[in-house]
Amino acid sequence: MNTIAENIADFLKEYPPFDNLTFQELSAIATNIRVLNLDKNETLFQINDKLHDCFYVVASGTINLSVIADAEETLLNKCHTGDVLGLRPFFAKNNYMMTAKSREDSIVYGIPITTFRPFVANNPDVLNFLLESFATNTWNPKEKESLRGKLANDNVFNLDQKSEMQYFQSLNYNRSPLTASINDTAKDVAVLMTENATTSVTICQDQLPIGIITHSDMCSKIATGQFPLTVTMKAIMSSPVVTVVENISLAEAQLLMLKNNVTHLCVTLDGTDKSVIKGVISEHDLIIAQANNPGVLIKEIKRASSPKDLKHIRERLTELIQNSIHKNIPLSNINNIASEINSAILKRAVELSILELGSPLARFVWLSIGSQGRKEQLLLTDQDSILIFEDVLPDKYRDVRDYFLKLGKRTTATLEKVGYELCPNGHMASNILWCKSLTDWTKQYDSWMNTPGENSNDLSSIFFDLELVFGEKKIFEAIENVISKNQEHNSLFFDFLGNDALRKNSPLTFFKKFALEEEEPYKGKFDIKTRALMPLIDGARLFALHFNIKGLNNTYSRFKQLAIIDSKHSDIYLNCAEAFLTLSKFRVNEGLKNENSGQYISMNELSKLDKEKLKNALAPMKDLEELIKSNFKLTQFS
Incomplete structure (x- = not known):
């Protein structure tokens, strides 16, 4: 065996997955390895290049991996000595989906797939390492937790999420084989x-x-x-x-x-x-x-030119959700994927309106509120939104407001055609009440938070679940700051929100039976949204505002974060997080089965075991209620 190959084998045995192979096996691989010397900023492969016949290991230097999203190149990660990259030829037939470029003079080993494949097939540890590396977009799967957080902060819909989806994405295949x-x-x-x-x-x-x-x-x-x-x-x-x-x-x-x-x-x-x-x-x-994975769906959304196109993609999302539920994938995983696709649909609906109306007359933001704002909209429920435009000179105000009202009406009409019903309470950007300037919105939040209960019939706590869909981030941050400033030492506001959270009807009767609807058309059914989910949603929001948790709107995520921040009550929060997932799954199953919002559960169609599961999921609500009362010094009648 030549000295170069021996040196390469010595190098490889220090790093996964090669540390699972014998020196003899590594020596056989090393004799076929290609040594590539890359100059600074030299490209190894780039997006849409045809796949190479090998994958790569960094011997020295640094290789940057990047993707293009929204016409901007975003760095996904840096590969250092011993890191594996370019695994796509192992697992996929389509072209590269990222670019690999040397950040400095680097040496890379190219390992031919045909040489390495036999060692993969006979060694499950090697195979699992490669598969997990490819699927999680990490270079050492053992580091994936810390890395995943970093990737998430880049706001790139990257391979991590797309490949995660492959684990519960069902296949269409020939069901009438010859x-x-x-x-x-x-x-x-x-x-x-x-x-x-x-x-x-x-x-x-x-x-x-x-x-x-x-x-x-x-x-x-x-x-x-x-x-x-x-x-x-x-x-x-x-x-x-x-x-x-x-x-x-x-x-x-x-x-x-x-x-x-x-x-x-x-x-x-x-x-x-x-x-x-x-x-x-x-x-x-x-x-x-x-071609049906979330990344592809998002690309299709960006190219969609009509409500009909968006409706078709939303139907495919429903299928994807249905298949995932059927395969018992954790609801939190499904939610992550679905919320990305929902957000992309909302954004495209705004873009299509702008294409029709012409450029906006001022900077603005379109914000989702309610379940869309919390990224909890797995089913086609109604739409909730607000629009905030920047302050303009008084003589321009009417024209600017009229433009944005038209934008609101067109966008909500598009979303209605996609399948998101109009909000029955009128909480939409097409309503003159919820389409106004930053100053007017600042006054609105000041009023809601400092004098709650006075002329506050229109205050709905969903206005505190805000998600940026489209527009100027600075305007969004300005409103976040108004909310943050007003909640400091504001016992009146928390008293109001706390009592509102406690006001929901109990899910169980005095005799511990399900409290069912007494009026038609839902007589005999259980209102899982109002009686079970809303108290948890309201409680999570209340404590998230109290502890000033920013950037987390999702109820499940809020409870998980609260368990860390308020650790002495972590058991209550974690129980509520699990209860929320269980109850949401009941609602989603009901909605998918009947092609509706899933709000009303037909109890006579549930098995004894399901009824028991449902009742158990309601148990943490009592502890949450007591925690709200003691924390905010409330009685239910205060």
Whole structure:
């Protein structure tokens, strides 16, 4: 073995995943490695380049990884000595989705995929490291928690979120697979494949899959003359087949194809080759599925030119949510993905209005409030929004306000066509009450917070769940500062909000039975929004304002943060966080089943176990209520 290869093997054995391999294995890999000397600012690969036949390890220097989002290049991370990058050729067929460029003179080792693949297939630790590195967009998965926070702060919808989605993104595949027997000839099967325009036929015996023949088998074994057209499937099929369950995810399918070095998977009733075949997943299906991931949906949203386009994308999001719930993915994960897509739809609706009306007459922000502001809108519930424009000279005020009212009306009309109903309470930017200047909004918040209860019939606590959708961040920050300033030592305001939180009707009767609706059309149903979710939402908001937690609107995230800040009551907050997820899941399931907001649960359709789960999720509300009373020195009647 030459000295250079020996030095490379010595280097690799210090770093994961190579530390899982023997020195002998590393030496075999090292003899095939390419050593690349990169000058400062030299590009190794860039977005949309065709995939290389190798992946890379940094031997010395630093490689910057960046993506382009909204026409700006954003640094995702820096790879230092021993870091692995460029893993896309292992797991995907499409082009590179980021750019790798040397920050200084650097040396990089290029490891050919074909050389390394056998070591991956035989070593699950190596495979898991590579898969996790690729999926989380980290260079050492053990550091992913600290890194993920950093990536999230970059406000880039990056591979981390997109690849996370692959773990619960379902696949569309051929659910009516062609089958043949072991005695059928190559000619018969070729005719069958041609007539049905398919790339594979499953070979079955007693209806059970025992082998598969693919288009590439036909090319390599028959077209080359290696076997005659009269040969039977028994002689040329690939056997045994790799079988999977019906609801396999995109990432799981990729992993299995990689592990077994195959291009097709057989879907069977119980996931084994001892049960009936239900379908076939091809490599092509995986490529198509990747086009349905959140990153692609967001790209499509940015290109959408009509409400109809946006409606179609929102329908695909609903499917995605449904599949994810079906696969028991944690609701908090689903929420993260869905909220990014929802926000992108809202933003595009504003952009389409501007394209129609012409450039805005002043700087402004469009803010979501309510469930959209909390990023909790998994279902198509109603829209809530406000619009704040910068202060202008008095003689321009009317024209500016009229422009933004038109913008509000067009945008809310677009969102209604997408499927978000108009807010029944009129809490929308199309309403003259909620479309005004920064000074007017400042007066509004001053009034709400310093004299709550006086002429405050219009005060709804959802105005304190604010999320920037579009526009000037400085205007948004100005309003945040007004809220922050007004809440200092403001016991009157917290007294008002605290009593408002306590005023909700109890979810259970005196005899611990569910408090059901008594009036039609919801008679006999349980109002999970008003009686169960709202008290938790109100409580989380109340304490988040009290402890001045900024940048976290989501109820689940607020409770998790409160458990850290107010640690002596952490058990109450954590129980409330879990209860909120459980109750939200009940609501989402109800909404998806009936294609509505899921607010009213049909109790007679719940199993005994589900009723028990629902009742248990209501238990932490009592502790939260007591904590509100003691913390803000309230009685329910104060």
